[in-house]
Amino acid sequence: GAVVSQHPSWVICKSGTSVKIECRSLDFQATTMFWYRQFPKQSLMLMATSNEGSKATYEQGVEKDKFLINHASLTLSTLTVTSAHPEDSSFYICSARAGGTSGSYEQYFGPGTRLTVT
Amino acid sequence: GQQLNQSPQSMFIQEGEDVSMNCTSSSIFNTWLWYKQDPGEGPVLLIALYKAGELTSNGRLTAQFGITRKDSFLNISASIPSDVGIYFCAGQERRGNEKLTFGTGTRLTIIP
Numbered sequence: 001g002a003v004v005s006q007h008p009s010w011v012i013c014k015s016g017t018s019v020k021i022e023c024r025s026l027d028f029q030a031t032t033m034f035w036y037r038q039f040p041k042q043s044l045m046l047m048a049t050s051n052e053g054s055k056a057t058y059e060q061g062v063e064k065d066k067f068l069i070n071h072a073s074l075t076l077s078t079l080t081v082t083s084a085h086p087e088d089s090s091f092y093i094c095s096a097r098a099g100g101t102s103g104s105y106e107q108y109f110g111p112g113t114r115l116t117v118t
Numbered sequence: 119g120q121q122l123n124q125s126p127q128s129m130f131i132q133e134g135e136d137v138s139m140n141c142t143s144s145s146i147f148n149t150w151l152w153y154k155q156d157p158g159e160g161p162v163l164l165i166a167l168y169k170a171g172e173l174t175s176n177g178r179l180t181a182q183f184g185i186t187r188k189d190s191f192l193n194i195s196a197s198i199p200s201d202v203g204i205y206f207c208a209g210q211e212r213r214g215n216e217k218l219t220f221g222t223g224t225r226l227t228i229i230p
Contacts, residue, residue, distance in 0.1 A: 004160075032216060043121060043206060044161070044220045093160050097216060107218065109153075109160035 003027055004096045006110035013084055013117055021079045021113045023094030029074035030096035034107065035067075038091040050077045084117040091115075122207055122221035130227045137194040139205060139224040147209030150183050150190040151218070155204045164205075165192070194226075202228050 003026040013019050023033055032051050036044040048069050050056040056069035068080040077096075081088055091114050095107040124141045131137060141150070149168055153161035165176050167183035167190060174181055180193045190207055207221035 006160075034216075034218075043222050046217060046219075049217065091158075095160075107163075107216070109162070111160050112158065114158070 002098065002106070002108045004030075004094065004108045004110040006092075006094060006113050008113060009111065010114040011116070013115070015085055015117055016083055018080055018082045019084055019115060021081075021092055021094075021115070023077045023079070023096065023110055025075045025096040025098075025108070028096075028098045030077075030098060031074065032097040033071055033077040034095045034097070035069060035077075035079050036093045036095070038093060038112075040091075044093060047079075081115065084115070086117045089115055089117045122209055122219055124205075124207055124221035124224050126224060127222070128225040128227070130229055131197055132229050133197060133199060135197055137197055137201070137226060138191065140189060140191045141207030141209075141221045142189045143209060143219075144188070145211065146187040147219075148187070148212050149210035150181070151208040151210070152179075152181050152190070152192045153206045153208060153220075155206060155223075157203075161206055197226075197228060199228055202226055 005024045007022045034049055035047045037047050038044045046059050047062045048056045048058045050069050050071040052071045052074050058064045066082055071077040091112050093112040095109045098106045122141050122143045151166050152164045154164055155161040165174050165181040170187050171185050172183040178195045182191045205224045208218040
């Protein structure tokens, strides 16, 4: 149980275009989803926290108009990288938190999406 | 954003050896987590710690929540080839705040 999928697993796009990445919780309902970015040989950096039915909360330094997050249902959150530039090339990973005690540890991570902007 | 400091940054060991790594923070965390990440994959949870001083095992893995709440340790006994990967600690500052802060990672390589 507790499987999180991401689609696509990798994507190449041209500079200036927009790319949408999906994060799905396959066998549980996720009230909260998180989006991380990981550059090569670096750690995961939280970009934003997404709660179903409400606006995402972005971390300091993350442009909300560039990284659009939508959490329209309890099993799906999307991250859209708008007007992508080569410096946006990175590994994007989502995680989903199952219901339960607030602050509990049950965050399940997706397999990641490799974005390359040419 | 804030990061936790992990050491060592990388380790080169022989199969069968024991491994120790640690994670330190300047601030207190109420939950410590240890993850393993394989290349091109998302992190997988190994061990979760909830109380200062707690010692928890998961097979050959043992992790401890530091008394000061500012550090944690992970030990791997009798390493095997599938232990290769990057290990990350992560901390959660307080109950009700679900955000995870990740460590800088320890890359484990097993020398044949």
